Amino acid sequence: MENNTITLINNSTGEKFNFDLINCTRGPKAIDFGKLFERTGIFSYDPGYASTAGCKSTISYIDGNNGILLYRGIPIQDLVSKYKFTDICQLLISDKLPKNDIESKEFDLELRQLGFLHEGLINIFKAFPDGAHPMANLSSAVGALSTFYKDYVDISDDNGYQMMAKRMIAKITTLVAFSYRNSIGYPYIYPDISRSYVENFLYMLRAFPYGKLGVNIDGEVEIDPLEVEALDKIFSLHAEHGQNASTTTVRNVASTGVHPYAAISAGINALWGPSHGGANEKVLNQLAEIDDVSNVPKFIDRVKDKNDPFRLMGFGHRVYKSYDPRAKAIKNLKDELDKKGIKMNAKFSDIAEKLEEVALKDEYFIERKLYPNVDFYSGIILTALKIPVSLFTPIFVIGRMPGWCSQVIEHIKSGARITRPRQVYEGK
Ligand code: CMC
Numbered sequence: 001m002e003n004n005t006i007t008l009i010n011n012s013t014g015e016k017f018n019f020d021l022i023n024c025t026r027g028p029k030a031i032d033f034g035k036l037f038e039r040t041g042i043f044s045y046d047p048g049y050a051s052t053a054g055c056k057s058t059i060s061y062i063d064g065n066n067g068i069l070l071y072r073g074i075p076i077q078d079l080v081s082k083y084k085f086t087d088i089c090q091l092l093i094s095d096k097l098p099k100n101d102i103e104s105k106e107f108d109l110e111l112r113q114l115g116f117l118h119e120g121l122i123n124i125f126k127a128f129p130d131g132a133h134p135m136a137n138l139s140s141a142v143g144a145l146s147t148f149y150k151d152y153v154d155i156s157d158d159n160g161y162q163m164m165a166k167r168m169i170a171k172i173t174t175l176v177a178f179s180y181r182n183s184i185g186y187p188y189i190y191p192d193i194s195r196s197y198v199e200n201f202l203y204m205l206r207a208f209p210y211g212k213l214g215v216n217i218d219g220e221v222e223i224d225p226l227e228v229e230a231l232d233k234i235f236s237l238h239a240e241h242g243q244n245a246s247t248t249t250v251r252n253v254a255s256t257g258v259h260p261y262a263a264i265s266a267g268i269n270a271l272w273g274p275s276h277g278g279a280n281e282k283v284l285n286q287l288a289e290i291d292d293v294s295n296v297p298k299f300i301d302r303v304k305d306k307n308d309p310f311r312l313m314g315f316g317h318r319v320y321k322s323y324d325p326r327a328k329a330i331k332n333l334k335d336e337l338d339k340k341g342i343k344m345n346a347k348f349s350d351i352a353e354k355l356e357e358v359a360l361k362d363e364y365f366i367e368r369k370l371y372p373n374v375d376f377y378s379g380i381i382l383t384a385l386k387i388p389v390s391l392f393t394p395i396f397v398i399g400r401m402p403g404w405c406s407q408v409i410e411h412i413k414s415g416a417r418i419t420r421p422r423q424v425y426e427g428k
Contacts, residue, residue, distance in 0.1 A: 251407055255419045288348075
């Protein structure tokens, strides 16, 4: 019989403690350290939680050494090639893919109907000045949603938490479009439910006034189906990613018993940082700063200079020690779209590819196993879709929403205790 325990020996006292190993369906086992302190009087110390599993989950699985990502057990490449983003939302929140086209369309339509906002919520946007970053507007507006939907999620009611998630996924596109339009002083464009979920989002961004984002001289909003497909895939590739910083934030905040929308609002703030989702905006700024392929070696040298804080944005990952499968899919999408006529910014594309080429051959990057991550190429596609740079991280928010919603539901249903880590005290 397999011995499913591990022994911890205190070398100063000779005491031995057995701890159970927790089995999992894939990936490394975990030591059950829940009673470590109670039994031994010592804490585990793991800043940044590099070796700590904070929960059990069935939603996604990452094999960072082999570049594998599964949503509900299905490889993302299969999902993205066969299913729309809204199908993937359904998979994540209810563990079921639509059985056929009718079910798929019904779910998309349901989301479209839920995409409208209470008029009172619009005042939140009005309170922010022109030029405010849409992420700030967004986290406030999502927090405020809890005041419009006061009911907490009743976990005994499957429909109740499904509705919580559907509302959130539906309204986030409208909230992103409104927060952007507010940041540049444009009038708000209400959802058009005759358009699919993703197309409607592009419509709310682009409609009126003429010229700026894709309205032609006849006043028609120009949206190429290829653009809708591309954005759909980008959302899908961001939909869920285990216990990253924002998801962990969502779970931690939810563990205190707050309204799920308040927990998701906190997750939006966590995502905003440049080490996390905010990296996609920084990548594009960095490509602009590098400005020319001939400058790539100079910037690679800066990365390696210990006295220079410069980091290559869109590179490196805590879990992936090989090529991020999302980055691979996004890079392929970029090349595919370019061939099909959605032209990428050639300068940015060339600089990014040169950076990758030089970095992947460089000892510094090889030693540290640093590869392009999901944020490295996404901004180049988003720019080709006429999405403003300040909306790159909000696009990540839309994509990640089904992941956060399913994680919050899973956390509440698991009956997990409040998150309350310890500290190693070094003060007076
Ligand atoms: N450029 C240069 N060096 C890097 C980079 C980078 N992008 N990332 C890591 N390193 C180096 C780092 O300096 C350290 O070197 P040394 O051992 O000599 O001190 C080593 O690699 C390990 O780095 P770390 O900071 O300990 O790694 P981490 O797991 O704590 O951080 C990360 C992961 C994603 C924050 C980091 O790789 C990074 O800052 N990348 C750039 C920002 C970025 O692209 N973020 C998006 C992440 S993917 C999307 C998402 O999930 O949000």
